[in-house]
Amino acid sequence: MKKLLLATALIAVSGAAIAQDVVRLGTEGAYPPFNFINDAGEIAGFERDVGDEICARAALTCEWVTNEWDSIIPNLQSGNYDVIIAGMSITDERDEVIDFSQNYFPPAASAYVALTADADIKGVVSAQVSTIQAGYVAESGATLLEFATPDETIAAVRNGEAVAVFADKDFLAPIVAESNGELTFVGEEVQLGGGVGLGLRESDTELKDKLNAAIQSMKDDGSLNALIEKHFGPETAKF
Known part of the structure; x- marks a missing residue:
């Protein structure tokens, strides 16, 4: 995935x-x-x-x-x-x-997660290096910001380096659920x-x-x- x-x-x-x-x-x-x-x-x-x-x-x-x-x-x-x-x-x-x-x-689906529901997923989007998600972002018209680990991709959204993260939805779902409303899914899911x-x-x-x-x-x-x-x-x- x-x-x-x-x-x-x-x-x-x-x-x-x-x-x-x-x-x-x-x-x-x-x-x-x-x-x-x-x-x-x-x-x-x-x-x-x-x-x-x-x-x-x-x-x-x-x-x-x-x-x-x-x-x-x-x-x-x-x-x-x-x-x-x-x-x-x-x-x-x-x-x-x-x-x-x-x-x-x-x-299964890949998805975007951001701090707000109106985040521009054509802006700076983080993804883990050498993933199918990183390849998709690079071709989507967004600016790809790659990190070595999944945790760093989430941190980039929280600290404002990226407007959204793109990753497996199954990886992102518990992080969103445990964020107490800080993080939210945005945009459309993508099958990869x-x-x-x-x-x-x-x-x-x-x-x-x-x-x-x-x-x-x-x-x-x-x-x-x-x-x-x-x-x-x-x-x-x-x-």
């Missing part, structure tokens, strides 16, 4: 992840409710629950790794981990440099991307097959929809 990483140079990695004793799952840890670091210092959120269940169903031993968003694809390619599970939308541009599983979160999928190296075809089978089984028995509702609420799009 969120993110359009700019093209990066492919780095050859020898060996397939499936042959390893441990499959490493790389996430950002800064994009609630998809993924975040809890008070105990552990990775938590929707993708932690999904990833753990996928690994159990695929009979894989998995460990979690955090990585900053703007280098998450290069570090997959260089072998620092084997799977990206970080709210990454499936896009044609990304599919040219990595492979994707089937989606584990359906295509093909849903959220696991990112893999193109050579890891056996691992991809195992992960796809696990995701499909979670769709078939309703457990994936249950996790979506648990973390995002009953109004969020489901399979």
Whole structure:
């Protein structure tokens, strides 16, 4: 759902992840409710629950790794981990440099949030760097103001650097709800991307097959929809 990483140079990695004793799952840890670091210092959120269940169903031993968003694809390619599970939308541009599983979160809306309902979304709009939202803002006629983290994009609206932020609606909704009226949705929602999928190296075809089978089984028995509702609420799009 969120993110359009700019093209990066492919780095050859020898060996397939499936042959390893441990499959490493790389996430950002800064994009609630998809993924975040809890008070105990552990990775938590929707993708932690999904990833753990996928690994159990695929009979894989998995460990979690955090990585900053703007280098998450290069570090997959260089072998620092084997799977990206970080709210990454499936896009044609990304599919040219990595492979994707089937989606584990359906295509959903992106939205604008501002301090006032009459904010000019053709003005300065903040978005997280290398996301599909940043790409959309850049082509919309607005002035794009990019930040490394999602929290910084919200702060830019609050401190007046940007008139609005553009991001996944599912990320923005709890922030708006908890703002006590300070923040509000403005403008029209926009559908971007093909849903959220696991990112893999193109050579890891056996691992991809195992992960796809696990995701499909979670769709078939309703457990994936249950996790979506648990973390995002009953109004969020489901399979």
